[in-house]
Amino acid sequence: MRKSQEIVSPENLDLKTFNIFKGLTDAELESLSQSLVCNSHKRGSIVYNEGSRINGSYIVTSGVLKIYKTGFDGKEQIIRFAKGGDLIGFRSIVSDELACTTAKVIQDAVLCYLPGDIITSFIKGNSEFAMSLMRLTCRELGESNKFLTDIAQKTVRERLAEVLLLLMDTFDLDEDHTLKISLTREELANMVGTATESVIRLLSEFKSDKLIELHGRKIKLLNIPKLIKIGNVYV
Amino acid sequence: MRKSQEIVSPENLDLKTFNIFKGLTDAELESLSQSLVCNSHKRGSIVYNEGSRINGSYIVTSGVLKIYKTGFDGKEQIIRFAKGGDLIGFRSIVSDELACTTAKVIQDAVLCYLPGDIITSFIKGNSEFAMSLMRLTCRELGESNKFLTDIAQKTVRERLAEVLLLLMDTFDLDEDHTLKISLTREELANMVGTATESVIRLLSEFKSDKLIELHGRKIKLLNIPKLIKIGNVYV
DNA sequence: CGACAGATTGACGAGAATCAAAAATAGTGG
DNA sequence: CCACTATTTTTGATTCTCGTCAATCTGTCG
Numbered sequence: 371m372r373k374s375q376e377i378v379s380p381e382n383l384d385l386k387t388f389n390i391f392k393g394l395t396d397a398e399l400e401s402l403s404q405s406l407v408c409n410s411h412k413r414g415s416i417v418y419n420e421g422s423r424i425n426g427s428y429i430v431t432s433g434v435l436k437i438y439k440t441g442f443d444g445k446e447q448i449i450r451f452a453k454g455g456d457l458i459g460f461r462s463i464v465s466d467e468l469a470c471t472t473a474k475v476i477q478d479a480v481l482c483y484l485p486g487d488i489i490t491s492f493i494k495g496n497s498e499f500a501m502s503l504m505r506l507t508c509r510e511l512g513e514s515n516k517f518l519t520d521i522a523q524k525t526v527r528e529r530l531a532e533v534l535l536l537l538m539d540t541f542d543l544d545e546d547h548t549l550k551i552s553l554t555r556e557e558l559a560n561m562v563g564t565a566t567e568s569v570i571r572l573l574s575e576f577k578s579d580k581l582i583e584l585h586g587r588k589i590k591l592l593n594i595p596k597l598i599k600i601g602n603v604y605v
Numbered sequence: 606m607r608k609s610q611e612i613v614s615p616e617n618l619d620l621k622t623f624n625i626f627k628g629l630t631d632a633e634l635e636s637l638s639q640s641l642v643c644n645s646h647k648r649g650s651i652v653y654n655e656g657s658r659i660n661g662s663y664i665v666t667s668g669v670l671k672i673y674k675t676g677f678d679g680k681e682q683i684i685r686f687a688k689g690g691d692l693i694g695f696r697s698i699v700s701d702e703l704a705c706t707t708a709k710v711i712q713d714a715v716l717c718y719l720p721g722d723i724i725t726s727f728i729k730g731n732s733e734f735a736m737s738l739m740r741l742t743c744r745e746l747g748e749s750n751k752f753l754t755d756i757a758q759k760t761v762r763e764r765l766a767e768v769l770l771l772l773m774d775t776f777d778l779d780e781d782h783t784l785k786i787s788l789t790r791e792e793l794a795n796m797v798g799t800a801t802e803s804v805i806r807l808l809s810e811f812k813s814d815k816l817i818e819l820h821g822r823k824i825k826l827l828n829i830p831k832l833i834k835i836g837n838v839y840v
Numbered sequence: 841c842g843a844c845a846g847a848t849t850g851a852c853g854a855g856a857a858t859c860a861a862a863a864a865t866a867g868t869g870g
Numbered sequence: 871c872c873a874c875t876a877t878t879t880t881t882g883a884t885t886c887t888c889g890t891c892a893a894t895c896t897g898t899c900g
Contacts, residue, residue: 439750441758442837449750464736465743470750493736497729500739501699504728507742508700514749515674515684515705521757522798523676526856555879563757565857570880586865602677761888790847800889805848821847821897841900848895857886864879870872 383408383431383482390457390506393498401488408482417473417481418459424469426485427460433479434541434551437471438560448561449514451476451540451551460503463489476557524602526564530572531601533561534582538591552587618643618666618717625692625741628733636723643717652708652716653694659704661720662695668714669776669786672706673795683796684749686711686775686786695738698724711792759837761799765807766836768796769817773826787822 383406385391385399394402408431411417418424420440435452449471452458462469463486493500520529534549541551553561559569573589576582581597583590591597618641620626620634629637643666646652653659655675670687684706687693697704698721728735755764769784776786788796794804808824811817816832818825826832 439754441754442839443758445758447754447757449753461743461746464739465747466740467744467747470747490736493739494732497732497735500732500735501725501728504699504735504739504742505701507739507746508696509702511696511742511746511749512700512702512705514746514753518684518749518753518756519674519676519682521753522682523678523680554877566878567858567880568856571856574880604677789845801846802848802890803888806888809848843900844898846896846898849893851892852890854889855887857884859884860882862879862881864877866875866877868873868875870874 388429388455388457390455390502391499393496393502394492395496398492398496398499402484402492405485405488406482408480411475411479411481413475413478415475417475418469420469420472422469424459424462424486426483427463427489428458428473428481428483430454430456430458431480431482433475433481434477435473435479436476436557437473439471446560447563448557450510453541457484457506460489461507464493464503464507476553477551521563526562526568527572527575528601529562529564530558530569531576531597532603533558534589534591535594535597535601535603536561538594543591546590547592548585548588548590554587623664623690623692625690625737626734628731628737629727630731633727633731633734637719637727640720640723641717643715645713645715646710648710648713650710652710653704655704655707657704659694659697659721661718662698662724663693663708663716663718665689665691665693666715666717668710668716669712670708670714671711671792672708674706681795682798683792685745688776692719692741695724696742699728699738699742711788712786756798761797761803762807762810763836764797764799765793765804766811766832767838768793769824769826770829770832770836770838773829778826781825782827783820783823783825789822 383403385394385403391399391402406429411433417428417435430452432454435458436448437450437452437458438446438448440446452473458473459469493503520532524532537549537551537553541549544550555569555573556566558573559566562569573582573584576597577584579596581591581593581600583592618638620629620638626634626637641664646668652663652670665687667689670693671683672685672687672693673681673683675681687708693708694704724738728738755767759767772784772786772788776784779785790804790808791801793808794801797804808817808819811832812819814831816826816828816835818827
């Protein structure tokens with residue numbers, strides 16, 4: 371089973387298109403592109419593991435990854451997804467701790483490795499970069515706290531509706547209102563924080579209520595306002 | 606009912622003792638102490654409200670605050686506590702968003718206000734400060750993700766044991782193994798993410814099992830290893 | 841003393857987890 | 871491209887944790 375690790379040339383990569391690098395000078399961008407090593411990773415491959423030491427970060431140029439924690443009984447809790455344009459793994463670099471999540475490819479991806487030293491040197495040398503990285507982290511923290519409250523207080527039904535809407539925001543719908551991302555029922559359950567069977571039952575309830583349509587792993591959203599109402603999602 | 610807002614002179618405040626300010630130069634510390642306005646806040650007073658715009662941050666010099674989010678049905682979810690030495694409210698400054706939590710005093714506190722501009726200027730001007738603020742945020746993010754997973758996967762019983770241990774780590778025990786912090790049953794429930802009655806029932810179960818002793822709001826930990834086991838808390 | 845917030849206990853039901861088994865689908869190798 | 875296997879999805883039955891409601895009790899404070 372050949373997985374991941376086919377080198378991709380980073381030359382044709384326009385770093386300026388990555389929001390996070392907007393603040394870098396031309397010289398810094400040059401040194402950045404020198405240090406980048408880009409690889410393609412197949413679905414299923416693990417980029418880094420919870421508990422391991424990470425010495426660098428990865429820029430996602432294409433594909434999708436799930437970032438999750440493993441509970442003490444082995445169940446995964448998906449914290450978020452990463453897609454093209456996202457930077458992953460820098461938390462551990464900055465906080466100087468072991469990785470607190472696992473990053474796994476769920477749609478074939480091209481990732482560019484970025485040594486930790488470069489990140490720290492950019493943070494130290496370029497305050498605008500530092501500020502935007504910090505802004506990113508703070509927003510993520512806000513998200514995480516919101517999600518924490520939802521899981522603690524909302525029912526599974528509410529959370530599932532909310533997750534569908536979240537997936538819509540993150541990955542968009544195609545022309546016919548179908549979520550562009552395909553997840554297994556188990557992955558959905560691991561986002562919602564419930565059992566796979568509960569997700570299945572609720573999805574088919576939503577289907578009978580004409581809120582969604584199911585075609586294998588593809589989910590079509592028929593009635594978004596109602597989903598918003600069910601999920602108690604504001605703004 | 607006179608609440609909060611008694612001015613306290615900040616002169617006798619040694620900023621160097623605050624970890625977060627370790628990286629600042631003497632000049633910066635000087636300008637910092639010029640800008641500080643310190644007030645005492647009584648139990649029950651709210652420092653800032655979820656959804657409001659914050660223009661500055663607060664250093665906690667003494668006392669305890671709870672930082673919480675309010676769910677759509679009005680129930681509080683406690684995210685964390687802040688005590689002497691902590692900096693609160695800077696997340697919104699950095700991310701340039703409205704406050705995503707409420708900060709409420711639960712033990713009379715002295716707080717020093719710190720204008721947002723100063724924080725941003727320190728971040729921009731002092732890379733060591735930027736780095737340590739970022740480290741703080743990243744650690745908090747790690748915590749939040751861990752807590753998220755726990756709430757999603759652990760039972761109320763496990764979470765209550767874990768919360769008792771967390772309170773031990775955060776606020777210490779006094780000589781006779783009693784938690785130094787006193788919380789209402791409702792506050793405990795809002796940490797654990799459950800109903801008040803459930804906390805009460807489980808606490809009295811723990812008591813019958815000789816794991817804890819209850820004296821009003823004071824909780825004495827009798828069998829910490831067992832609590833660790835129940836809570837599935839590692840390291 | 842009376843009022844009030846917080847704590848406690850009991851009864852009950854709903855929501856969700858678990859277990860088991862069958863059906864459908866995807867992935868694999870020849 | 872087909873057949874075979876493994877994985878995923880689905881459904882049903884059952885159990886049980888936990889939330890809700892209601893009533894009582896306790897302690898505090900003016």
